[in-house]
Amino acid sequence: MDIYLDGTWNLVLDPENIGIQKKWYSINWVQSPSEPVLSIKVPSSFNTLPGLNRYAGTVWYIRKLPDIPYRPKSHEYSIEFEGSNYYTQVWLNGNYLGDNYGGFLPFRFIFNPRLIAITGENYLVVRVSNALDRKGIPAEVYDWYNWGGIHRSVKLLILEKTRIIKIKVTTKVKPSHISMATVYVNFSIKNTQEFLDRCYAMQIEPQAEWELYYLGRFFDGEQQFNQILIQTGTLEINPEILPPLNHISHDQESLEEYFDEILDEIEQIDEIIDLETYFSSESKNFLKRLNRKERKENKKHQYLDLDADSKDYNTLFHIDIQNPSLWTPDTPDLYLIKLHLNGIDEDKEVRFGIRQIEVKKGQIVLNNRPIRLIGAAIRDEKNLHGMDYLNEIYRRDILRLKSLGMNTLYPSYYPHVPSLLDLADEEGILIFSEIPMVKNIRFHDSKTRKLAMKMIYQMINRDYNHPSVILWIIGNEIDTFSYFSRRFLSDLIYYTKHWDPSRLISVATNKILFNGIHKRIDVVCKNLQFNSTYGGLPQFSWILDTIYSFHRRKPVIITQFASSHNRKTKNLDNDIAEFQFHAKNYLISQIKVAKTKPFIQGMILGILRDYRSPLHSLFQKEEVVHNGFFNEKDHPRDIVPLLPKLLPESSIIPKYIFHQNLPANFHFNVFILRYFLLPFEILTILKEKIHYCFLRLKARHFYRPVIKEK
Structure with a gap:
């Protein structure tokens, strides 16, 4: 039997982090709290409350439990959280049950039913902190909003012991x-x-x-x-x-x-x-x-x-x-x-x-027939306000994908709710799933490595039976060349294949030359963001050829397929309009070029909807990233009506032999481009290191455990 605990909870802010010292988890304090008590809906993010928009710190959730059947000898009692961001500690009637790191995967705590008061009241107390953690996954800098709190369902499970x-x-x-x-x-x-x-x-x-x-x-x-x-x-x-x-x-x-x-x-x-x-x-x-x-x-x-x-x-x-x-x-x-x-x-x-x-002869094969993956990415945000998503919104997004002629959805950066995968199973949408291991991860730290191993294990066990999930992405734009990263990622890939040999594995990277684990992955996933990293369209075709030359006999998926946004004026509306105009032209040209490359087996054309990311750009003050196919008001942009005409009519790729489809000057062009890209990519890595240091400072300034009055 499962008893859902969703609904209205009490919320107490703890910006000074003194709750544990003063025993806010005790029944006496819960019944007569000495701090102001707010109300919050679970599931939701506490950053949606007035004055907590940029709050990154500790909060306490308090819930009076309903009547619980008492079956101590034959049944097992546990509390399950489908998702709570980021560090969560749980007490039941003042008794500590356990803690969990990570914000997007389920966890539960088994407890002795004798902790339940049969005649009195029972209280569940949850301490949640979304403070930035350099040793965490994700680390201090990531490309989405730091929504904190219990943003997915909570339930009490009473199951037979056998x-x-x-x-x-x-x-x-x-x-x-x-x-x-x-x-x-x-x-x-x-x-x-x-x-x-x-x-x-x-x-x-x-x-x-x-x-x-x-x-x-x-x-x-x-x-x-x-x-x-x-x-x-x-x-x-x-x-x-x-x-x-x-x-x-x-x-x-x-x-x-x-x-x-x-x-x-x-x-x-x-x-x-x-x-x-x-x-x-x-x-x-x-x-x-x-x-x-x-x-x-x-x-x-x-x-x-x-x-x-x-x-x-x-x-x-x-x-x-x-x-x-x-x-x-x-x-x-x-x-x-x-x-x-x-x-x-x-x-x-x-x-x-x-x-x-599976992958056969350089092609992604579904049921012994080659397939091309065309789709868009998505963020788990409800119109830029929290992560308390509804199935109706997910269904609408999936139906939009199908109407545009796409067959793939990329829930980027972290595992999304299981209901999204259920809808994808029913509607026939292919899913890429990944853990939030992005940017500068501390691979030399044992805590980080253990946490990454735990997350991939949790994700595989949660989503194993979904036919829509075809690809595990175990990292996004992370270091794949240093000694510690190559050693750990090799182990992580091995165990991922051991836990689930039925799916493909990849790492999404924005590097062309520096990829120390390309021999161990099944599919090559590349984030190619032009204008800011790799220049304009004249280099696009050559860069695709170079990617293939480094990854022979492996299919290539472009997992980030758009131009970046560089603000030039103080007028935000003019900036967005100019960016959308150039982004539309870039995307159209990129699709036309990629369609001529037989080794490009998949294209994630962009983000489906706008999302919030205050750290998307170093000098950008606007929190909303305006590069979605649909804006924050859910209106389609100019590129949307053109997509069905641009995309291939059929997702099935005819069989081909690679060397017979290459241009005559292919090897010469790649040879020249390799030596041209080598110093350029080294400078890009140094630039990213400096950029990351400034983003860390911006993150610490933006997210603060300080309550601002409305």
Whole structure:
């Protein structure tokens, strides 16, 4: 059972960071606070409140909990946050539950139900700080607004202690034909030994029953047809590989006596749990960092298993499907698999699509057919005011993409809400997903490296069953050439492939020559921002050829495909109009050039909507970045009606041989351009280092833990 805690919470500001010292988390202080108390809606960002626009500091959330069912022996209690930015600490009735770093991925804290007051009132206290952290991910400088607070849903979970906790579905399409597909289902059982003993006491077989349904397609969020049962089956849970319980004997009488109290209290769960939490604070044993000496001795990577100490039972089975309905942007057909354990009331079900994404002979191939990825990026902001997004806005954005002839959405810089991925699954939109590892990350710091490893693990487990997600981007415009960055990124790429071998991996970079990990990634993602970095259009074609010369046999995706904004006058309206005029002409010319390059397999043409970013430019005072296809009032710009005519009619690329499609002077041009770009790129790196230092100063001046009166 899940009890949502969204709604109105109390909020107390702590600009001097004295709350922990004065025990603001205690029940006595919560019931009679000594500081002014505000009201705030959860989920939302506290920066939307009057006077807190630039506030970067600590706040305290207080929530009186509703009545909670008390089932301590048979059920597990936990608090789950889908997202809270950035550093979060949680107390329940004055008892500390744990903390979490990161603002965009789910986390939860398991607690003893004895902490709940049966007759009195229960209070949940959450301390959240969005202060800039140089060792954090992201660090002090990043290209989006520092929205702080609990900006995604919070819920209280009451789950059976013995249950299916995780299902991962991987699909493969036969390479010779598409009339046969195999579905691999990997699931985990929590407290497996108790499940086996319970089955023994109840005189039932320790089995897991599964059912496979065909859901078909969705229209406006509604399923068009009733789900169709395709296959069913039963799996035996093998008790021989599991050790017996130490605290009881295995004769019939003792088992019955041990489980009498538990079986009497088991009640029907109110609803099927739709989303199992993917990462628990108890998994902190993952901080057993990579051991370089062991890797050298074994000459292989030592798997970093975040669940290495878990007693959960994992098993894998596969299902063969004749004539499957494959998931593609044109035919987003979905399936559902449901698992049930004998003697357990809770079922577990996940939705998935049958599709296979891979790279073959330099092409991105979806279901054994090459595909071109055309799309736009998006920021998780609601009309420039916070991150409390609505599904209606997401659906509108996705339908806009499809109307423009695009098939890809890039939720840039950080993982967006899962509801966006659900809509992408239903509408047939391909997704690039990434963790907020941007700009100047301190790779030499162990805290930063562990946090990045934890984030990619969380993101993979949360989004694994979404067929729309085809590419993991593990960094954006980060250092890929220094010793520490190459060593860590190589490890991160390896473990990402180990945790999810079914998707592509890349790192988005704005460098052409300096990329120390290009051999380890599947797809080359380049941020090419002209006017400020690489000059004008005459160099664009040559630069694309140079990128290909460094990355032979690998597809190239331009993940930032626009010109930059340089203010020239004090009149903001004139600046925006002039910028939009030049940006439109640049984009049209760039698309025409890129369409002539067969190795360009994807183009992210720009940002879908304007967004807030006070650190986008060093000397820019305006907080809004005006380079979206739709402005802050949600009106389309002049480029929007032209896009359907500019983009390719079909997303399928005909097969080709690279060297037969290259111009005669290709190798000579690339040879000259390499030596021309080498000193230029070195100067660009030095320029970025200096620019970053000034942006850090601007960030510290812009975001301050000072309350300004309205």
